[in-house]
Amino acid sequence: MSILEIKNVSKKYGNHVALNNVSINIAEKSVFGLLGPNGAGKTSLIRIINQITGPDSGEVLFRGEKLQYKHISKIGYLPEERGLYKKMPVGEQAMYLAQLKGLSKAEAKKRLNFWFEKFDMQSWWKKKVDELSKGMQQKVQFIVTILHEPELIILDEPFSGFDPVNAQLIKNEILELRKNGATIVFSTHNMGSVEELCDSIALINKSEKILDGTVKEIRKLHRTNTYKVAFKGNVMGFTNALWTGGEVLEKITEDDINYFTIKINKAINSSQMLQAVLPHCELVSFQEVVPSMNDIFIMKVSNNNPQELGTKSNFTE
Amino acid sequence: MSKIGLIIKREIKSKLTNKTFLIMTFLAPLLITGFLGFIIKMSMDDKTQQKVLVVDDTKHTTQLLQGNDYITFYNTDLKLDDAIDKLIKEDYTCVLNIFENTVGGGAGAVKLFYKKSPGLFFQENIKNQLEKIFQEEKLKANNIDPNVINSSKEKIKLITQKVDENGFKKDDSNLGFLGFLVGALMFIFIMMYGMMVFRSVMEEKTNRIIEVIVSSVKPFELMIGKIIGVALLGIIQFLIMGVISLILTTLLSTIFLKDINKEFAKFNSQQELVKKMGTNVDFTKLDNYQDKIEVFDLLKKMDALPVQLIVICFILYFIGGYLFYSSLMAAIGSAVDSEADSQQFLTPVMIPLMAGYFIAIKSMTNPDSSVAYWASFVPFTSPIVMMSRLNANTPIWELLLSLGLLYASFILTTYLAAKIYRTGILMYGKKVSWKEIGKWLFYK
Numbered sequence: 001m002s003i004l005e006i007k008n009v010s011k012k013y014g015n016h017v018a019l020n021n022v023s024i025n026i027a028e029k030s031v032f033g034l035l036g037p038n039g040a041g042k043t044s045l046i047r048i049i050n051q052i053t054g055p056d057s058g059e060v061l062f063r064g065e066k067l068q069y070k071h072i073s074k075i076g077y078l079p080e081e082r083g084l085y086k087k088m089p090v091g092e093q094a095m096y097l098a099q100l101k102g103l104s105k106a107e108a109k110k111r112l113n114f115w116f117e118k119f120d121m122q123s124w125w126k127k128k129v130d131e132l133s134k135g136m137q138q139k140v141q142f143i144v145t146i147l148h149e150p151e152l153i154i155l156d157e158p159f160s161g162f163d164p165v166n167a168q169l170i171k172n173e174i175l176e177l178r179k180n181g182a183t184i185v186f187s188t189h190n191m192g193s194v195e196e197l198c199d200s201i202a203l204i205n206k207s208e209k210i211l212d213g214t215v216k217e218i219r220k221l222h223r224t225n226t227y228k229v230a231f232k233g234n235v236m237g238f239t240n241a242l243w244t245g246g247e248v249l250e251k252i253t254e255d256d257i258n259y260f261t262i263k264i265n266k267a268i269n270s271s272q273m274l275q276a277v278l279p280h281c282e283l284v285s286f287q288e289v290v291p292s293m294n295d296i297f298i299m300k301v302s303n304n305n306p307q308e309l310g311t312k313s314n315f316t317e
Numbered sequence: 318m319s320k321i322g323l324i325i326k327r328e329i330k331s332k333l334t335n336k337t338f339l340i341m342t343f344l345a346p347l348l349i350t351g352f353l354g355f356i357i358k359m360s361m362d363d364k365t366q367q368k369v370l371v372v373d374d375t376k377h378t379t380q381l382l383q384g385n386d387y388i389t390f391y392n393t394d395l396k397l398d399d400a401i402d403k404l405i406k407e408d409y410t411c412v413l414n415i416f417e418n419t420v421g422g423g424a425g426a427v428k429l430f431y432k433k434s435p436g437l438f439f440q441e442n443i444k445n446q447l448e449k450i451f452q453e454e455k456l457k458a459n460n461i462d463p464n465v466i467n468s469s470k471e472k473i474k475l476i477t478q479k480v481d482e483n484g485f486k487k488d489d490s491n492l493g494f495l496g497f498l499v500g501a502l503m504f505i506f507i508m509m510y511g512m513m514v515f516r517s518v519m520e521e522k523t524n525r526i527i528e529v530i531v532s533s534v535k536p537f538e539l540m541i542g543k544i545i546g547v548a549l550l551g552i553i554q555f556l557i558m559g560v561i562s563l564i565l566t567t568l569l570s571t572i573f574l575k576d577i578n579k580e581f582a583k584f585n586s587q588q589e590l591v592k593k594m595g596t597n598v599d600f601t602k603l604d605n606y607q608d609k610i611e612v613f614d615l616l617k618k619m620d621a622l623p624v625q626l627i628v629i630c631f632i633l634y635f636i637g638g639y640l641f642y643s644s645l646m647a648a649i650g651s652a653v654d655s656e657a658d659s660q661q662f663l664t665p666v667m668i669p670l671m672a673g674y675f676i677a678i679k680s681m682t683n684p685d686s687s688v689a690y691w692a693s694f695v696p697f698t699s700p701i702v703m704m705s706r707l708n709a710n711t712p713i714w715e716l717l718l719s720l721g722l723l724y725a726s727f728i729l730t731t732y733l734a735a736k737i738y739r740t741g742i743l744m745y746g747k748k749v750s751w752k753e754i755g756k757w758l759f760y761k
Contacts, residue, residue, distance in 0.1 A: 014756050050532040052743070069535075077532040081745065083525030088331060099323050100533040144529070 002061075003028040003152055003183045004049065009058035011044050018044035020207040021058070026152075026185060026200075031178055033194045033215075034187040035293075036204035037301055042187045043080060045204070046156055049185075050077050062152070073102040076150035080157045080187075082141050084129045091116075091125035094144055101148040108147070115143045119169075135166050142170060146177065153177060155186040159193060171197060191294035201293070205301050219290045222299070226263045226289040227270065232256055233281035241277045257284055320534045321542040328517065328546025329553070342554050346562040354569045367439055368409045372400045374417035381450045388442060401430055411435060413443065425451070479710065493681035493705075499627065500677035500705030507638045507700060508670060510551045514643040517543055518650030518738070519659070527742045536739040541731075544643050548636065623708065630707055630716065637723040638700030641730055642670065648734035651741030652749050662751075673698035677705035684708075694719050696726040733758060 004026040011019040019041045026032045036042050047053045049060060051072060060067040062074070085093055091112070098108035116122045119139055129137060138161055146153060155174075159167045174184050174197060188194060194201060195215060202212035211218065226249070231238065235258055239248065246264030253259070264273050274286065291299075332338045367388045372395065373379040379392040390413075393400055397414055404412045412430040427447060429435065453463040478485060518540075521527045530539055649662040676698060680689035684706045693703035699719045707716075740757035741749075 013760065047743070052528070052531050052536075053739075072533060075532070077529070079525075079528035079532070081525045081528055083529075085331070085520075085526055086524060087335075096323065096327055097529065097533070100320055100530065141529070 001028050002026060003063060004185075005061040005064075006045070006049075007059050007061070009045070009048060009055045009060065011041075011048065011053070011056050017207045019048075019055070022204065022207075022209045023058075024202045024209060024212060026183060028183055029178060029181055030183055030199040031174060031197050032183070032185045033198035033201035034185055034204065035189075035191075035194065035201055035297060036187075040204045041207045042204055043156060046077070046079075046154055046185075046187065049152075049154060050075060073148060074151045076101075076145040076148065076153045078141060078145040078153075078155045078158055080160070082138070084137055084140065086130040087128055089126050089128055090132065090140055093129065094140060094147075097144045098147050103148050111147050112143070115147065119143065134161055135163055138162060139166065142173070146173075146182075149182075151182060153182055153184045155184065157188055158186055159188065159190055191292065191297055194293045203297065203300055211296075211300055215293065218296060219293070222291045222296050223288070224263060224291065225266060225270075226261060227273075228285070228287045228289055229260045229262060229277075230257055230284040230286075231260075231277075231281040232258070232284060237280035238277055241280045242273070245273050245276055261289065321538050321545070324534070324539060324542025325546040325549065328543055329550050332513075332547075332550050333553075338554075342557050343561065346558045346565060350562050350565040350569060354566075365410075365433075365436060365439070367411060367435065369443075370400050370404055370409045370412045372397050372412060372414045375415055378415050378447070378450060382443075382446055385442075388439065404430060404432065415447070481710075493684055496684065496705040496707065497677050497681040499631065499707070500680075500701045501674065503631065503634060503638065503701045503704045504670065504674045504677070506551065506555075506635055507642050508667075510547050510639055511642040511646040513547050513550070514544055515646035515650040515659070515663075516656075517547065518647045518742075519653065519656065522651060522742050523654065531742065536742065537735045540644070540647050540735055540738050544640065544647060544731075547643065548639055551635075551639070627704075627707060631704060633720055634700040634704055634723070637696075637720060637727055641696055641700075641723060641727040642666065644727065644731040644734035648737040648741065648754075651738040652744070652754055654745065658748065662754075669697035670701070673701035676702050680705050694722055696723045699723050736760070 002025045004024075006022060006024040006026075009019055009022045010017070022041070022045065024045075034042050034045070044053070048055050049067070051067065051069065062071045065071075084090075088096075094112050095105070095108050098112065099105060103111070113122075116125065121136070121139065124132060124136065124140070129140075132140070142158070145155070153174075158170055158174075162170060171193065174186075178184055186197075198215050200212070200214045201218065203210050213221070225246075235251075235253075238258070238260070242248070242262065242264075244265075245268050246262050248260055248262050250261035251258065262273075264270070270286075270288070274283075277283075365387065369388065369390050371379045371382065371390050371392050373392060379390065382390045384390050391409070393403075395403065397412070400412050400414075403409065410432060414428040414430070416425075416427065418425075427443075429440070429443070456463045456466065521530065534542075645666050646663075649659060649666065652662065653659045673692065676689055676692045680686065680702060683689070689702055689706055692698040693706055693715070700723065703716070703719050736758050737754055740760050741754070747753075
């Protein structure tokens with residue numbers, strides 16, 4: 001079942017089209033990655049989901065109901081541009097933000113105590129925010145985002161600014177939250193974390209959705225018939241046998257073993273290819289090369305706007 | 318607690334824990350009352366007891382000197398040196414030496430020896446008395462009766478009275494300065510709290526906390542909460558300042574100005590005397606009557622001021638004017654990234670406010686000039702100008718129209734500001750222009 005259905009949403013700022021007819025379904029209790037280069041429209045979409053702005057056309061359904069003000073308490077949002085009041089004590093500030101999300105004072109205090117203890121930061125309660133490091137501030141922000149136990153958690157670039165230890169801490173929390181029934185949407189440039197965490201993704205480029213689905217499906221769909229083959233024996237024999245069936249992309253030989261990366265023609269399948277080469281060599285291993293999300297991202301986005309690639313966008317972070 | 322309530326509470330708390338704000342709140346009334354007290358004290362007579370030992374070389378001037386509540390003259394036959402010796406050893410405060418040849422040409426001199434610096438009023442008193450004594454002496458020498466001269470002196474007081482078709486009205490002339498003070502106070506208040514809203518909005522934007530907050534509350538709620546919070550803060554601050562000022566004034570007046578009521582009563586009886594006797598009164602017998610006539614006249618007129626009306630109007634105009642301007646300030650605060658960029662947007666908002674201030678200065682001398690009249694209806698200037706023109710004779714319909722216009726336009730500015738604010742708070746790293754802001758008004 002979908003927790004969030006985005007239907008034909010369009011949004012314009014003056015003459016600039018931020019979103020063009022975007023439709024996305026987000027399944028309940030999943031981790032959903034919202035991907036796309038900078039300026040693609042991710043944050044615009046996230047702001048619409050958070051009701052910070054409204055769509056020009058199209059609609060957003062939350063559990064089948066038109067998104068409205070009462071849903072705010074069911075959504076937690078960690079924006080990309082995040083900060084805190086510099087001169088306000090951490091605890092007081094967390095209490096304020098929690099109460100704005102609709103928690104009672106007592107409940108907010110109870111839950112904050114739990115989280116502050118969990119992340120080992122009780123001693124920060126009375127400190128002012130500008131006495132904390134950036135990573136510490138982000139922990140506070142993360143706690144505030146999930147404190148009201150939202151059904152839908154939206155994290156915009158959650159890992160930027162975190163050191164690897166804290167990033168792992170947050171990753172674990174994300175998985176834990178999903179296990180407890182929450183749905184997590186996060187936007188990121190970090191493709192590694194997409195493969196690690198996401199069940200499904202949508203790729204937005206130039207205001208339009210150009211790809212969506214589960215990570216497994218997408219990677220399968222973008223197979224390029226490329227395989228890694230390791231074998232012992234005659235290289236010439238192997239290449240001759242393969243000759244009509246495919247091309248060799250890479251050759252490495254180490255300790256009598258040849259490691260080949262080959263791309264086979266669409267006309268034949270892997271079994272046929274193996275049948276052709278087996279008489280000429282001793283097979284050590286055979287493995288399909290499935291493209292990484294990073295490869296798919298670059299491929300999709302550069303097909304879409306080849307000349308802008310690498311200037312405006314920043315894929316590997 | 319409702320979300321707006323939370324925002325208001327935070328806004329107030331964050332300022333109340335701010336040291337600068339607290340210092341301002343407590344120091345300002347201290348300085349203001351101190352300053353006022355100083356001025357009033359200065360304008361009052363010096364009441365130090367003076368015991369004056371007079372070494373009179375003319376031998377006949379001393380008996381003509383008249384002491385009063387705090388000046389006593391003691392005649393002595395001692396030589397000057399011995400008199401000075403006596404001054405030093407005993408509790409006299411001065412020695413006055415009147416030379417034998419003081420009267421002669423057009424100008425003369427006497428000498429005053431003192432231990433502690435004698436006040437200006439005391440010196441004036443001696444000088445005036447001696448001048449009068451020597452003048453009468455000369456007149457007598459020339460066979461002119463000094464009473465003729467005295468009775469020929471005419472003092473004219475201009476009594477003002479306002480009239481209209483309904484008959485006599487309360488006199489409101491010469492109150493322009495007080496009106497201006499009220500207007501200036503309004504200017505300071507609107508400016509101060511407007512800027513507070515501006516800073517608070519900009520702080521949230523530059524701190525980047527804004528997006529977290531607007532994902533919990535509507536931008537309009539945040540803006541309104543902030544504006545109301547600062548307004549309440551203003552009222553709290555105003556009350557604290559008011560109470561402190563009141564306490565200080567009471568303290569000051571009981572300690573330093575305890576005679577003021579006595580003086581006022583004396584002034585009133587003297588004024589009655591002047592009225593009764595007309596020009597035959599000997600003004601020199603009236604204790605500094607002329608010095609006080611202006612001050613006490615003003616005090617009497619202030620008594621006639623519609624204080625309740627002024628206080629009520631001040632609050633109504635402050636709320637209206639503050640809401641009008643602070644919503645504009647909030648819009649500007651949302652549009653800029655730093656205070657440095659804000660000048661081009663703040664200036665056009667400040668100009669009408671300043672204009673109101675200058676019109677209020679103008680209306681001090683002519684409260685019914687057409688500029689002041691019309692400016693007291695235009696919402697940009699009405700809070701300041703109307704307050705400076707306000708008196709017991711201001712027609713109620715003028716007040717209602719002016720307030721009505723102000724409140725109606727505050728709804729309009731708040732509506733427009735909310736539209737700018739909503740977009741502005743999420744705009745980063747862009748140098749905005751007026752044109753850009755204009756576009757935001759039409760975003761959905």
